[in-house]
Structure formats: C-alpha cells, structure tokens
Amino acid sequence: MKSIVAFALVLLLSISCKNPTTTTMSQESGEYTFLVGTYTDSPGQGINILHFNPSKNLLEVNLLSPDVQNPSFVLAGNDGKRVYALEESAGVKGGDLLSFNLNKETNSLQLLDKVTSYGDHPCYLGLSPDEKLITAGNYTGGSLSIFEIQPDGKLIHKQTIQHTGNSVNPERQESPHVHSTVFNPEGNRLLVADLGTDKIYNYAINSENEEPLELKSELALTPGDGPRHLKFSKDGNTVFLVQEMSAMLEIYDFKNDSLSLKQRLSLLDEGFNGAVGAAEVRLSENDENVYVSNRGDANTISVFKKGENGDYSRIQNISSGGLMPRNFNLTKDGKYLLAAHQASNDIVVFERNPEDGTLTLTDWKVELNKPVYLFQLPN
Template sequence: MNSIKTLCAALLLAACSSPKQETEVIASTPTPLSYEFLIGTYTDSPIQGINHLYFSPSENILRVETIAGGIANPSFVIASKDGKRVFSLEEESGTPGGQVLSFARNPEDNSLTLIDQKKSGGDHPCHISISPNEDYVILGNYTGGSLSVFKVSSDGMLEHAQTIQHKGKSVNPQRQEKPHVHSTTFDPAGKQVLVADLGTDKIYVYDFDDSLAEPLRLSGEFPVTPGDGPRHLTFSADGKEVLVVEEMTASLDVFAYENGILTPKQRLSLLAEGFEGKVGAAEIRLSPDGKQVYVSNRGDANTISVFGKRPSGEYVPVQNISSGGLMPRNFNLTADGKFLLVAHQASNDIVIFERDSFTGKLTQTLWKAAVNKPVYLFRLDD
C-alpha cells in the first residue's frame, strides 16, 4: 500500500514539475488590398509613354509612374494573362503607318524591356486584342481603315500575317468619308473576331483559324443605324449578346449573338433627358459579376452611364453620373468590382469611384491621380 502511495506521489510530482506546453499565437497581418493597371497615353515629350498605376485603398496609396518612356502615343496597351508580356502601339501616321510593339515585363518592378516592333500596316493604330492562346495579336488602324494580324513567337517576336483593308463610307461626310476601324474583339470562344468600323457604320465578323497562314476570313457584315459610328463592344456574361457603344450618337446597341450572327435586340441612349451639346461615347465595360454594363461619354456630357438587366433580358438605365473630369475616353473596373477608375484625356487625371455591388451605382471618391493624357486602362490583377 505504501509503495502505491509513493508511486502516485512520484507521478504527481513529475506532472507538476514538467515544462508547460504553450502554443504561441502570432497575430497575422492581412495583405493590403491593392490593384494594378497599365495606362496608355498620348504623349507630349520623350519622357512620357506607358505608365503603371498602383492603388491600395486600405493604405490610402494611389501611385502612378512611367515605366516605358520614349514611345509616341501608346494609346492602347494590353498584357498576357501572367502579366509578363505587354503589347502596345504608337498611334501615328506615316509610311506605311504606325507601330505595334511587344515588351517583356518584370512583375517585381514593373519595368518594360522592348522585344520587337513592327509597322502596323496602316495609319493611327488605336486598338489591340490578343488571341485566347496568346499567339496572335490583332490591331485596328483607325485612319488607315484596316486591321492587321501578327503572330507572336514564344519569345515575343512579332511576325506580320495579314492585313485586311475595309472599303466604303457612311452618311457623315466629315467623319465617315472612308473606313475607320476602331476595335477588334475576340468572341468568348476565340473562334471569331468582331470588328467595329466607325467609318462604314458596320460590325464585321471574321472567322479566326490559327492553322492558316492568313487566319482571318470574313463571314458577315452587320450594319448599324447610319451615323452611329460603332466604336467598342463587349459580350454579355453568357456570351449570347454583343453590346456596342455608338460613338457619334451616344447610344448603346444590344445584339443577340449566335454562330457569328448579330440580331438587333435593344437600343438605349446615354444622354440625360433634355441634354443638348456635343457627344462622343467611348468605352464599354461589363462588371466582373456580369450584372451591369458601364459606358463613357465625352463631348459636353462627360458621364458614365450604368445599365442593369432585368430577368426578362431587358436592359434598363440605373445611373448617369459625372465622370469627375473632362473627356472620359476610357475606364476600367477592378477585378473584384469594388472600384471603377476613369481616365480623362482632357483634364489629365484618373478619378476613382466606389461601386455598389448590388445596384451597380457609382460614388466618386477623393482619390485622383495626375497623368498626362491618359486614354486607356488595362487591369493587371485578374
């Protein structure tokens, strides 16, 4: 009995004298919410060019820096999915036109290194799109009235594959005296390319086959209302609709889209009731959640219009708000849809709005960055 008591006492003493096993709790610091964009600009000096924007609302940081100077009017700029390859242009005229450029981007410091550049095949290239496999880029030459296709090698070199010259004109003798290709957009499947031509008042649909030496083949032409001037377009979230911004009439046209065929469905105005003055509708974007459509309008309007979609499929106006500056040529939304950034060519700034995730409505914030003639915003944080 005494031996049992002695053993229990020894075990109790050992338990009390053994070191405590404590778990150290270290408070983790959340990564600040941040966003990155490339900015295309019009330039007035050799030190200007492509810019990079960093925005961290939680840290109250909005920073813009030039990452590729010495490029004349890089008005449109896009990047590969991994952000390591960048394509831009020089929106100029000459013989035989502007330039298309490819860069290597270092995500660590955002520096750009020029890999290759080629003539665009027409005057004033203004838009670039990249194929789903990222092995082709297609650009539109606005004044030249043509589109050019370039094959992209694995190391970023550009090889001209095809140039297609549009023909024709429309009803406005000052602005539609000849073709003016304003955008080239791949459909969601990457099988067709839709080309908006402001000068001819048409949307051209081209079949895209990358197994061919010349990958584009025209499959259809779809006229809009004479005098509209189609500029940019986007697809609905399900890919069954094409939404076109008509620059010269400040209208939004909705088309059903199936097998490369566009069928008119609805037409909406970007103008407030009773508005009088000049217009210049510019960019169209679908919200990341697919619930709302946003369209910018320049001229005397300087607005962002918001449209929602009813269960019936009808689009309805939600808001028409001042863009916060002059000449909102381009804008973009953050990948989470929380913010919308507007680039103003004439007031030389980028203004940031908060977006209501339910209604889609915008509220202007105090964040604003000074930038020389910003005309395009490409989101890097997808």
C-alpha cells in the same frame, strides 16, 4: 465619408519613376495595378503603371517606358508578364505594334519587338484567348492586321485587310475607320467595329491558315451612329456595342454567325443638348451591369442593370469626375471603377455598390498627362 482634412493631404507630384504622382486617402481594400496608355507630348512620356492600394492610402503612377509615342492602347497576357502596346502614329507602313516583358520589381519594360501595324494610326489591340494571335485596328488607315505571337515575344505579320466604303457624315465617315477588333471567348471569331462605314464585320479565325481571317458576314448599322468599342458577354452569345456619334448602347444576340439587335439604349438624359462622344463599354464580372462613358459636353458614365426578363435599363448617369473620359475600367473584384480623362489629365476613382452597380465618386485622384487607356494586371 472621407474627411475634408484627409482630402487636403492629397499630394500630386510630377510624374517620373523616381517621383511618382501620388494621392493618399483612407479606405480598406486590396491592391490593384493598372497599365496606363497615354497620348504623349514629349519624348519623356509613354506607358505608365498605376498602383492603387486603399488600405495603404496609396494611389500612385510611375513611368514604365518613356520614348513610346502615343501608346494609346496597352494590354497584357493572363500572367501579366508579357505586355503589348501600340504607337498611334502614321508612316510609310503605318503605326507600330510593340511587345515587352514587364518587370514589376523594377517598374520597367524590356522591349522584345517592334513592327509596323500596316495602317495609319492604330488605336485598338485584340489578344486572342490562347494568346497566340494579336490584332491591330488602324483607325485612319481603315484596316486591320493580325500577327502571330512567338514564344520569345516576336510578332509575325500574317494578314492585313483593308476595308472600303463610307457613311453619311462627311467629316467623320469619309472613309473606313476601324475602331475595335475583339475576339469572342472561344477565339474563333473576331468582330470589328468600323466607325467610318457604320458596320460590324464578323471574321472567322483559323490560325492554321497562312491568312487566318475570313469574312463571314457584315452588319450595316444606323447611318451616322459611328460604332466604336464592343464587348462580348461571358458566354459569347451577347454583344454590347457603343455608338460614338449617337451616344447609344446597342445590345445584340450573336448566334449562328449572326447579329440581331435586342436593345438600343440612349446614354443621354432627357433634355440634354450638346456634343457627344461615347467611348468605352465595360461589363461587371457577372454581366449584370454595363458601364459606358460619354465625352463631348456630357462627360458622364452611364450605368445599366439587367432586369429579371434579361433586358437592360439605365439606372444612373453620373459625372465622370473630369473632362473627356475616353477610357475607364473596373477592378476585377468589382469594388471600384477608375476613369481616365484625356482633357483634364487625371484618373479618378469611384466606389461601386455591389447590390445594384451604381457608382459614387471618391476623393482619390491622380494627375497624368492625357491618360486614355487602363488595363488591370493580375496581382
């Protein structure tokens, strides 16, 4: 256990490249680096980089790129040098999609291209396994766009697909709201979760075509569920879907271009009565554990474990350590989980039990304006 004295030495400094926000604690482990997407309230805010090195007693955030408006989703290619982000905004042609080169030595991003997303308020980016295509899900626009990535980082618009329809909640589902666009491991299918229509859309991908996307099937879900984020298993045969409005985890077989429901699991403890807002779903490296965050009045992270028969069961509901855990991520070695809180303006660290995947909140904590996405970079 880390001592109360060590906890009292936590330093929370104002965020800037010269004056990073830093927390120091004591723990032996490796070094981890994350891109941090945020919602911005001033021009001096934007994309951040987080360094976590327990052996050096370091949890630190630096500003990478100011003057990027609401970069609520940010990711990088496999080598960590090419970074992609969005600006969750609205305009004549929608929000924006940006590409950068990352210089870790100088903690800086060089802008390569900035193009419209062809839909209002993009909220999700999907990068193909071969890193030649990138998709943007436009939430209020109710559409998805796909771009070809050039070797120099330029982004060429290939296609925009507009969804139509609605569902049963007149306040949240009055029109389509594309919330995630996820490539399968082979890179030949794209699953799209639409909160507004309560559907998952399955698109075939052929990069040789002028318009790469072709709708193969769509699956209608329980009315009012509000599908949000999804993840594929390593082999691509299983899909894990978080239902935002009903706080459910659903697990599907995905074979022969067809989704079939295997399990529907609640994130809520018995007797819970309050607002919900399930947000992110993540998998452990071996798919043995599934983790899901829930906002609203819950502010929890649920841990699910795979049983001998292949089914999953919830083994833990733990406080996320803050308010509105919109996003979280596991370190690639599975030792830690970092949770970002939009409402309490902080990122906290959990230790993960390697035996069963359960979480224990540590004293590591760093302050940052409205962090809403975490992407781990390679070392």
